[in-house]
Amino acid sequence: MTNADYCPTKTDAWNNLQELATNAGKTSIAALFENESGRVAEMSISADQLLLDFSKNLVSQRVWAELLILAEQSDLKNHRDALFAGAPINGSENRSVLHAALRAQEQDLSTQEEHHRHAIISDQLAQVRQVSDAIRQGEWLGSTGKAITDVVNIGIGGSDLGPKLAYAALAEFSHPDIQIHYIANVDGAEILTTLAKLNPETTLVAIASKTFTTQETLLNAKTALRWFEKEMGLKNAQSSTHVVGLTANPKNAKAYGIPESQILEFAEWVGGRYSLWSSIGLSIAVSIGFDKFLEMLDGARAMDLHFQSAPLNKNMPVAMALIGIWYSNFLGAQSAAVIPYCERLQLLPSYLQQLDMESNGKGITQDGKSVSYDTGAIIWGQTGTNGQHAFFQLLHQGTRLVPIDFIASVKDSLSNEEHHRVLLGNMLGQASALMTGQPAPSGEPHRHYPGNKPSNTLLMRSLSAKNFGALIALYEHKVFVQGSIWNINSFDQWGVELGKKMANALLDDSPNITLDPSTKALFEYMASND
Ligand code: F6P
Numbered sequence: 001m002t003n004a005d006y007c008p009t010k011t012d013a014w015n016n017l018q019e020l021a022t023n024a025g026k027t028s029i030a031a032l033f034e035n036e037s038g039r040v041a042e043m044s045i046s047a048d049q050l051l052l053d054f055s056k057n058l059v060s061q062r063v064w065a066e067l068l069i070l071a072e073q074s075d076l077k078n079h080r081d082a083l084f085a086g087a088p089i090n091g092s093e094n095r096s097v098l099h100a101a102l103r104a105q106e107q108d109l110s111t112q113e114e115h116h117r118h119a120i121i122s123d124q125l126a127q128v129r130q131v132s133d134a135i136r137q138g139e140w141l142g143s144t145g146k147a148i149t150d151v152v153n154i155g156i157g158g159s160d161l162g163p164k165l166a167y168a169a170l171a172e173f174s175h176p177d178i179q180i181h182y183i184a185n186v187d188g189a190e191i192l193t194t195l196a197k198l199n200p201e202t203t204l205v206a207i208a209s210k211t212f213t214t215q216e217t218l219l220n221a222k223t224a225l226r227w228f229e230k231e232m233g234l235k236n237a238q239s240s241t242h243v244v245g246l247t248a249n250p251k252n253a254k255a256y257g258i259p260e261s262q263i264l265e266f267a268e269w270v271g272g273r274y275s276l277w278s279s280i281g282l283s284i285a286v287s288i289g290f291d292k293f294l295e296m297l298d299g300a301r302a303m304d305l306h307f308q309s310a311p312l313n314k315n316m317p318v319a320m321a322l323i324g325i326w327y328s329n330f331l332g333a334q335s336a337a338v339i340p341y342c343e344r345l346q347l348l349p350s351y352l353q354q355l356d357m358e359s360n361g362k363g364i365t366q367d368g369k370s371v372s373y374d375t376g377a378i379i380w381g382q383t384g385t386n387g388q389h390a391f392f393q394l395l396h397q398g399t400r401l402v403p404i405d406f407i408a409s410v411k412d413s414l415s416n417e418e419h420h421r422v423l424l425g426n427m428l429g430q431a432s433a434l435m436t437g438q439p440a441p442s443g444e445p446h447r448h449y450p451g452n453k454p455s456n457t458l459l460m461r462s463l464s465a466k467n468f469g470a471l472i473a474l475y476e477h478k479v480f481v482q483g484s485i486w487n488i489n490s491f492d493q494w495g496v497e498l499g500k501k502m503a504n505a506l507l508d509d510s511p512n513i514t515l516d517p518s519t520k521a522l523f524e525y526m527a528s529n530d
Contacts (some may be wrong), residue, residue, distance in 0.1 A: 003075045007365070008329075008485055009373055013070035020063050021330035027058050029435050029452055036061050045316045047306040048299075049461040050470055052316050054323055056435045057403070057454040058331065064313075067322040070485065071312050079484040084308060086113070086269070090491035091366055097485055097491045098267070099274035099476070100304045103297035103469070108305075113131070120267070124279055127264050128293070131244065132285035135204065143240045144232070150205045152181045152194065153283040154220045155208030160184040161354050162276025162472070165347040166284045166296065169468050172344075173288040180283045186216035191223050200231040200242070207245050207266040208280050210272045212252035231322070246279045271491055273354050275474060288458050292465045299469030307477045317477030320456065323403070324482060327454070328374050333401040338381035341408040341427040344463060348407070351382035352475055359479045359490040366487055372518070375486045381405075385426045395434060396449055406431050407471070409463040431455045 008014050033039055043055035043064065059067070082089050086096040101117055102125075109115050134140040135274045138147035153163055159167050164182040167174070174180075181198075183191045195203075205224045208215045221238075228237035237243055238257040245253035248270065254262045266278035276284065277297055285293040303317075327333035338349045343478070361375030381387065384406070395402055406427050412420050437451015458474075460467040483490030505513045506523065515523060 004367060006075045006487055008070070008074060008487060011070060011073040012072050013066055014230050016066050017070065017326070017330050017348040020060075020066060024058060024063070024331055027060060027452075029056060029058055029454065031095045041072075043319075045310075045319055047310070047316050047474075048302050048470060049464075050316065050474065052319060053457045053459075054319055056431060057323055057326075057456070058452065059323060059326060059454075063326065064322075067326055068312050071318060071322060071481070072326070074485045075483045075487070076318075076481060077360070080308065080480075083480065084304075084369045085354050086117070089489075091489055092492045092494065094243050095491070096269040097274075099271065099277055100211070100271040100300075100473075102266075102270065102277040103301040103473075105301065108301075124264070124266055128279050128282055128285050129179055129290040131262075131264065132282060132290050132293070135286050136178065136289060140204070140241065142203070142242055143234055144201045146201045147171075149177060149178050149202040150204070151183060151286055151518065152183060152198070152199050152203060152205045152224065152285055153208055154183045154191075154205060154217055154224060155246070155280070156184040156214060156216045157354060158272030158275050159208040159210060159214075159217065159280055161347070161351045162273070163281055163283045164277055165345075165351040165472075166281065167287050167467065168347055169344050169463060170284070170288050170296075170465055172463070173292050173465065175287055175289070178286060180287050182283075183220050184216065186219055188223065191220050195224065195227045200234070202227050203242060205237075205243050206282055207243065207247075207253070207256075207258070207380070208282075209246070210248045210266075210270070210275060211279070212245070212247045212249040212256065214501070232454050244282070246282055255362075272493075273358055276472070288465060295465040296469035299464075299466035299471075300473035301469075302466070303470040303473035303477065307473075309398065311488055317474055318481050320405075320474070321481035321485070323456065324377060324478070325485060327401065327403045328377050331401060333377065335378035335380055335400075335402055337395070337402050337404045338402055339377060339387055339406055340381075341384040341406065341423050342412070342463060343383055344414075345407065346383045349379065351472075355475060356479050358485050358493050358496075360486065360488065361495060362483075362486075362488040364488070366489055371486065371487070371488065375488055376482070378484060384430065385423065388426065388430060392430065395453060402453070404431075404434070404453075405458060406455055407458045407460075409460045409467075413462070427457075431457055435512045 040055045045052045083097055084100060086095050086098050088094050090097050102121055104118065109118055113195050135148050140148055142148065162184055167180050177407035179193050183194060207217065207221045225237045228234040228242055234240060236257060239259060243258055245258040247253045247263065248266050248268050250263045254260060264279035264282060267289055270278050277300060281293060307315060307317050324336060337350055340348050356379045357376055363371055365371055408424055408427050434453035434455060435451055437449040458470065480490060
C-alpha cells in the first residue's frame, strides 16, 4: 500500500527539478540535440508495435535523469504492485482497481484469489462471446423473428466513450450488416433522431451502466422502450430480446425487468472509465467479432506487462507521465494536447478527457490533505491535419506552453499510399516546425516562428485491434503513474456528485433548495411562458 509520509514536494528530486526549471527558459531543444549525443536513442521507447519518441521535449538528459529519480523516490513501484495485486487502492471507496485483470491470461496468475477472479472474468467474457456471436450470426432474433441490424448502446461517460472510440477506431474490422449507435446525452434530440432512422423489429438496445442508476441513461432507455411500444406495439420491451443490460449492478437491471440471461455483468472493481474491456464493450465485440475483441485485450495485456517489467527509463507510460509532470509542475503548462493523425482516432481526445481529467482532476492527497502543487492537466485536441487549420496558429505563435502528443499509424490499409504519405508528412513536418521554429525576415515580425515547442511522437505499426488496446492501456497507466507521483486517488470521482444532486433537486416541481440569485433568476426565466 502507499507510504503515508510520501509527499512529492518533499523529495530531493522535486527540489532539484525546481532548480533545473529556473534555467529551463533558456533551454533550446534544437541545442539539446546538438549537445547531447545519443539523445534520440535515449529518449525513444519501443513496446511491441508501439514506438514513443520523446526527444523533442524541453527535457535535457539532466532533467530526464532527475525525473527518473523522482519516480524512484515516489511510491510508484509499490503502488504499481498494489494495483496489480488487487489491493484496495481506491481508498475513498475502499475498492480494488482491477481493469488489468480483465485482460490477464492464465500464465500471469499466481495466487488462488487471482485464479478465482480469472474464472469469474472468463465466465463473464464467455457471455459477451455468446451474445455477440449470436447477434453477428443473425441468430439473435427480435420479437418478430428478425435478425438484428442495429445495436443502440445507451450509456454515458465510461459506458459510452470507450466503446464508441473503439467502434470508430476499429472500423476496418466492423460487421458489414450491423450498425452500432451510441446515445449518451440526455438531450432528447439525440435519441429521438437516432431512433427515427431505425427499424424497431431489428434493433437491440444495450443499456450500459455500471451502477444502473444514471439519470441520463435511464431516461434514454425509457424513451427507447416507449419507442418499441409505439412503433411495434411491444409492451415491456425490457423483458424482450430487444434489450440487454451491461452492468455491475445486476440487481437493479433485474428489477428493471431485464431477464437474467440478458444481463451481462462485470465486477464492481472495474472503474467506469476503465470498463471498455468488460461487458460494457459488448458493442465492440458485436462490431469487430469476439476474437478481435480478445486481440484488443491482448494488446492491453502486452502494455500491462511492459508497464510492470520495463525499467523506468524504458517504460513508456512512466516516460509519458514524467514528461507531463515536468510541464505541469515545473514549467507551468496548464494543458496538454492530443493530436492523432488518424481520422478513426478522432474520439481519442474526448476519451482521454474522461480518463485523465476524471482520474487526476483532484485537489486532495490520498490521506485527505490539500495538495500544494498542480495535478491533472486540461486535455484537449482533435485530429491532424484538421487541427492545423484551426488551433495550430496558437501552437506555433501563441504565448502558451502546450505539450503535444502526436499519434499516428505507420501503415493504414483503409487509406492509400498517396494520402497516407501526405498525412504522415504533415505530422512530422508540424512537429519539427514547432520545435525548430524560424527567424522572421527583416521587418516582418509576424513571420517569426519562435520554435522550441515540445511534443511526443507515438507511432503504431498499424491500427490493429491489438495496437489499439495497447494504446489505450498506455494512457491508462500514464494517468496512474501521474496520480501515484501526485499522491492522489485517481480512481474516484466525487467531484461530479454535487452538480448531479443540484440538477436533481431542480427537477422537483417545487425545488426544496436555496438557489443562488443567478440560478434562481435563470430558473424563473425558463419557467415563465413569456
Ligand atoms: O458521472 C461520472 C460517472 O460516474 C463516470 O465515472 C461513469 O463512467 C459515468 O458516470 C456513467 O456511470 P454508469 O456507468 O454507472 O452509468
